Structure formats: structure tokens, C-alpha cells
Amino acid sequence: MAIKVISPGLATTVQDLGRPGYYHLGIPISGAMDRFALRVANMLVGNEEGAAALEAVFMGPELEFTADATVAVTGGDLPPKVDGEARESWSSFEIKAGQVLSFDYLKSGARAYIAISGGIDVPVVLGSRSTYALGALGGFEGRPLGKDDELKLLSETLGAGSGRTVVPELRRLPGNPAELRALPGLYWHWITEESGTNFFSDTWKVAPEADRIGYRFKGGQHIQFNERERPFGAGSDPSNIVDGCYPYGSIQVPGGTEPIVLHRDAVSGGGYFMVGTVISADMDLIGQLQPHSETRFVKVDMEEALAARHDRQAMLDKVRASLA
């Protein structure tokens, strides 16, 4: 044992970079919602970028260490404390055996990543240590952490040691309003031209139903559908399709009212039409949105989506270089 959970936070889970390859059986990729933040946290403490770390949402856990370790907290601004004393986010710091890591209230963003030198040791299930709670799979016993859980580390080491930091320009959080770039497609042709325009010009707000499966948005205008015959097998609502696959980041609009963007623990398919997909470069940002955050969807084409993807990779390369 190396870490004892004194209090678990709201829904703190073990996550790495996920479990690709089983989506065709309904098992989603899972892994950190903000993958950039996870990678940086691991780099700061000297772990492999994809090592298993803790993802805390809205509220931090309280953890007692029974071995010396190096820790870094990235992502949303959830200020860490060691024995009650403030530590910097996006920086590595040391914790001694017997000390307690706790957190102040969340200041911005939604999810913080807590990397611990050595990396968290839970069983590898289907190639990953990530938690998929809906399927009771992976992570710590297939669920979020609970009080008195005891976590092990793969090795007890101080890793890269304390005092490493990432400059503010290389940290990334959503703006206000948040802008999520999306590629129209999938069943975009089912909606009227006016609804298509409104979708991208309206300001939406994150609804309380926002979790690792998906984020729901409210406040924009309802979607109007083009007149068309209902396809056999789709169901009676104009927003129904013959159940098909859902891309990660796809934007479904059940009943034409409130869009839902699917995330890392996505349901793999279902019977609702989709208007498009949030591009890969902006998926991390969704994981940092709190309920009620104002959000706009920004229309992009494939060329812009790929350019944004390269920008993100370039930013990650800068972090790698700065910590090398």
C-alpha cells in the first residue's frame, strides 16, 4: 500500500489514455477526459505519459501517503495542499510518508489530474487501467474511489523529483464562452438550413447532466427537421435513426431539443440522429466544462480540424521539450 483514501472526492477515478479496440462490443475507450492534462501531469513527475493517474471531478480527494512520492496536479484549477500547506498546480512537489494530500475548492475548469511518481497499480483490463464505471470494468474495482480504499503504486520512486513546472502558456483551459469546434455531418442533412445556422450561432449552456459518458447542452433553439418519410425500423420520432454507431464527440439531439456530446465513456451506439462531431483537438476542453458554462459550437471543415489537431500536437511537443 502507498496511498490511503481518507475521503474520495465526488467521483475520483483511475484513468490512463484508455482502452481502444472494443468499441464494437459497446466497451468505450474511457481514459482521461482531458488527455493533455493527464500526459503533462505524468511528465512532470517523470512517469510514462500514459501512466495511470487519478481524475478528480469538481472536488478533490484527501489522500494519505505511506511512502515518499512526487506528485503533480494539472487540468482544472483545483489547488493542492500538503498537510494543509498550499502547493502549485502544473508543478511537481514532494510528499513524505505520513503526509496528507488534499485540495482547496475548484477555481476553474472541472477536472484535475493527480499523477504520482511510479504510477497507480491497478490490474490492466483489456489493455488499460482506466475505469469504465458503467460496465464495472477496470480501474479500482471497476468504480470511483471510496473511503478507506488503499491504492498501490507500480514502484515506489521519487521519479523526476520536485520543482518541475509547465509555463502558463502551455496550459490549456476553455475560454468564456467556451468554443468547441465541430465538423457538420452524419445526419446534418436532416435539419433545416435555418436550424443549422442557429445551432452554430446560439449560445448554449452546459446542463447538469454532464459526465464521462456525455455532456448535455441547453438554451439554444430547437431543431426543425426537413419533411421526410420515416425509415423502417427507426422509430416514430423525427430524431430517430435505425440504431447506429456513435462517434466519440458526436453531437446527438434527441427530440431536436438538447444536444448531447458523447465523451470517453460514450454509449457506443443508439437511435438518435447526430448533426456533427466535435473535433479531436477540442475533446479535452469538454472535460473542463462546469455545468452552466456558456458554450458555442464553431463550424469547421476537415482541413481546419486537421490543422487544429496538429496545433495540439505541437503544443504537447513544446511541453515535452520543456521538461526533457
Added chain:
Amino acid sequence: MKTRYTFGGDEHIFVEVDEEMSLEAFFKSLSMTNGVRDKGIKGVTEICPANASFQIKFDPDVISPNEMLAELKKIEATAEHADHTIETRIVEVPVFYKDPWTHETLMRFRERHQDPNGTDLDYAAKINGFDNADEFIKAHHSAPWFVSMVGFVAGLPFLYQMVDRARQLEVPKYLRPRTDTPKQTVGYGGCFSCIYSVRGAGGYQMFGVTPMPIYDPKQEISYLKDFMVFFKPGDIVKFAPIDHTTHDKIVAEVEAGTYQPRVKTVTFSLDDFNKDIDAYNQKLEEVLYGD
């Protein structure tokens, strides 16, 4: 049937084989996804067949979206000439229709249903022109089903009944989805049956439960030790009605590690099936129950 290709962001291609459901569309989707798998295209990370469509997830740093699209169109050209024959399994799934657990749940969510004064089965029977729920139940288990998709949540099969269009049962989903569905509920929405692999939210009508687990992340159940998910697309399912006593007996056998689902391997030919559906289904049953 006209295939439509559309990008899901920069990492997915969604291929709609047909807007409406048919066995022909399902077979083409299965054949194309098999084609993608066999070709071993670099950069493909997920191959997901669905009922009348499929989805490929790819890494655009390895293969560009347009190159991926071109590969799929080539595979479609080959799939046009594929014979509609597959080697697959036929599986008996025992179902306790009108069970007390789904009944308790459907009563709890009555205000979200089209017919707040009846049950899901009574409603399904009525709108499909049956005299009563028992007649509907008989139609549900008398002809076999294709697993036409696995997904939504881990290991959940969507099933499409192997009868002609005129005999297809169609039932809308709940007006608003429930927040609870018992584990292993046999559900219905649109023209699809499903088996809920885990307890959770759901919008399909509820007809019964199966005592046979189909998903086990701990891999402790005897027949799920090799892999945690039981079904795969292309499996054929025959529902067998059971009573409360048999249900409980199977539950006990599952717990004791002695339950083995009835499974046989079988060759399915869509062309032969279409020539005489009832006779073909009869033959499938003979394979399942012959020893």
C-alpha cells in the same frame, strides 16, 4: 439501398448502408466490416458494425481521412459481389416473459410511457394487432433473431427478427427514457429487441428477463471466462419461454458454475433463407435442438 459516407469529426467515418433496416443492409454492413478487418488497413483503430450501417475509427496521423474514404469505397465495390453466407452460432436464450422485476420497474416509470394505464406488453400487443399479450409473446419467440449490432453499453445485443417485413413487430421507445432497467431485461424499440447487459438507464419497452448473464467484467461465470462479452454481430438467437421455476433453477446453475447455454455452429445463407423463410428457420431450430 444507396451507401452514404460521412465523416464523424477527424477520426471517424460513418457509413450508412441503408437508411432503413433490412437483413440485406445488415449483411452488406457485416461484409464490408469483415473486408476492412481482412485488409488490415494501417491506422484503423475500431471497426464497429451496426444494424444497417457501420463506423470506422482511424488515426488521421497515420491515414488521411480521404485515403480512408477511398479504401472503404474499394471495399464496397468488392462487397457487392460477396455471397451472403456466414459461418455463425445459433444460441438459445431462455426468457421469463411477464416477470415480476420488469413489471415493478415499468410501473415505477408509467408516466414516461405512451399508455400509462397498461403494461409495456399489453401496449405492444395492441399496436401490433394482437388480441392479447400472450399472442404477442408467441410472435416474439416463435421465429429466431439476428444479433445485428452489439453496443450502447458493454455487451448489449440488438436483435432483428428473421421474418419478412410484414411480420416485423414494431414498438416505439418510451416517451422519455427510464433511469432504471433491471439487468438482463429483454427489451424492444423500433424493430429491434435487445438484452440489457447491465442495470441502468433505457428507453426500450420491457417484456421479460433472461436468467442467462451475457456480460461479466470479472470473467467468473463459467462460459464467460475466455471473454467477458457473450454476443457478437452475426450470432443467431432463439428465445425460449420459461416460467418462474425454470428461471430460478437457471439462476442457481449460473451461480454454481454449471450452466452452459445451448449453442451450435451453423452456416447461414441469406439467399436460401429468402427462398422460404419459415422452412429455413425450421431447419435452424433443428440444428439448435438436434444432438
